[in-house]
Amino acid sequence: MVVTDIRQQFPILGRTVKGKPLVYFDNAATSQKPQSVIDALSHYYAHYNANIHRGIHTLAEEATHAYEAARFAVQEFIGAAEVEEIIFTRGTTEGINLVAYTWGRQNIAAGDEIIISGMEHHSNIVPWQIVCEEKNAILKVIPVKDNGELDMDAYKSLLSSKTKLVSIVQVSNSLGTVNPVKEMIGAAHEVGAKVLVDGAQSAVHLDIDVQDMDCDFFAFSGHKVYGPTGIGALYGKKELLENMPVFQGGGEMIREVTFEKTTYNDLPYKYEAGTPNIADTIALKTALDFIKDTGKESIRKHEAELLAYATAQLQAIPGLTIIGQAGNKVSLVSFVIDGVHPQDMGVLLDNMGIAVRTGHHCTQPLMKRFGIPGTIRASFAVYNQKEEIDVLIAGLHKAIKMLT
Incomplete structure (x- = not known):
């Protein structure tokens, strides 16, 4: 499976948001559609x-x-x-x-x-x-x-x-x-x-x-x-x-x-x-x-690599806490940052062309159990790349400086 070839099948990935190339990490809410669909x-x-x-x-x-x-x-x-x-x-x-x-x-x-x-x-x-x-x-x-x-x-x-x-x-x-x-x-x-x-x-x-x-x-x-x-x-x-x-x-x-x-x-x-x-x-x-046709095993392997890479990069950010660290996870990481409201972070990331989901994710009782109003959630799909995670990490560092 060649991710660059996969990406070519998704026309929306070629667009820009706020003048920046789109980085789409809201796949748990809805995935993008290949041209065939x-x-x-x-x-x-x-x-x-x-x-x-x-x-x-x-x-x-x-x-x-x-x-x-x-x-x-x-x-x-x-x-x-x-x-x-x-x-x-x-x-x-x-x-x-x-x-x-x-x-x-x-x-x-x-x-x-x-x-x-x-x-x-x-x-x-x-x-x-x-x-x-x-x-x-x-x-x-x-x-x-x-x-x-x-x-x-x-x-x-x-x-x-x-x-x-x-x-x-x-x-x-x-x-x-x-x-x-x-x-x-x-x-x-x-x-x-x-x-x-x-x-x-x-x-x-x-x-x-x-x-x-x-x-x-x-x-x-x-x-x-x-x-x-x-x-x-x-x-x-x-x-x-x-x-x-x-x-x-x-x-x-x-x-x-x-x-x-x-x-x-x-x-x-x-x-x-x-x-x-x-x-x-x-x-x-x-x-x-x-x-x-793509193969779920190939998709899983790629997404697991993205999850591992993103988790390691996020854990290195001071004041960031990952919510949900189960031994068996899919390619989704949910986190909070000390002194930063998830919605504020979501707005700043969007200004950088990065789409994440913020809030309670229609799981309000779960957020209450963890004592938080919501999280910042980045979720990955077959067409995402490590380079996009690097963009997210850089965006988080920049936004944190602006918000704290």
Whole structure:
């Protein structure tokens, strides 16, 4: 894998910001898109824009074929047993909400317990709070240790016959921590609980095999895997999906409608009401093809080198503290600097053409646990280079002098 060749596939990397070459280190929020993904979007609209599934004309058939090809691509990407287990959503957030409002409302009762962790994104906290409030159930939280890892002993002590669901992030968006989800799933299943895995951050970095993992649900977003925004996928074990109530009503999710009764469609269409996000779904396949062609092992090796290099350089800056130093991390480093507010640093770095994320990263309870308002987060992707990290380090030194 030659990074300079990879970079040539991403047109946005050639632009300038505030007169400086763009250094893009906000990949955990959203990754940039290769030209092939951009072309897939425009090609659909220019050549075979049509609604899918029910049309018999050529454009409709071509669009349907491309749309369903994307479903097979997602099945392969995450290792699902059957293509019917793949439901297209707007992203991880909608996938989690779908499970909460269908399986959750159907299976959670008063006194039942749902377990999440202290490092969850708000999208994996709020839906379960809503369910627990409605059902008079109890939400329990796995503590986070000082190094940014989950307290696994505490997790196992939380599990009981009352546990009905564990909903856990595979990779923390704020810390980069890779959680031992396979072990956690096995422990949850021993007490009869189901497990949802939030794969928003893991899908682009780790090899995902939902069958080997044995999770009951898995959700991820297209825009974090070099694909478009507004598209993602939810995996669910077929027997669970078949027995869950519907999520939204409308076209496509029905088999027959009368004023007296409606019968619902088979999987996966039961959960895909209305005209879907056809163009972005088709382009999602192109993004997954990019990852497959580049090779996840090559991507991981490159990103690990970036993480090690950045970590060493950052640790040498006086007054800088890295938040989250787990033994197993993806290419993300989150840090604070004595006497510097993260937002102020973010503004100054942007003036130098450097894009980082600052704030609480939609993990306010995690920030509270560490006693900080937020962090400065630099997250790396396949197209980033060590030379860009050097630019970041120089920018930090310059900004620190200005702010302290």
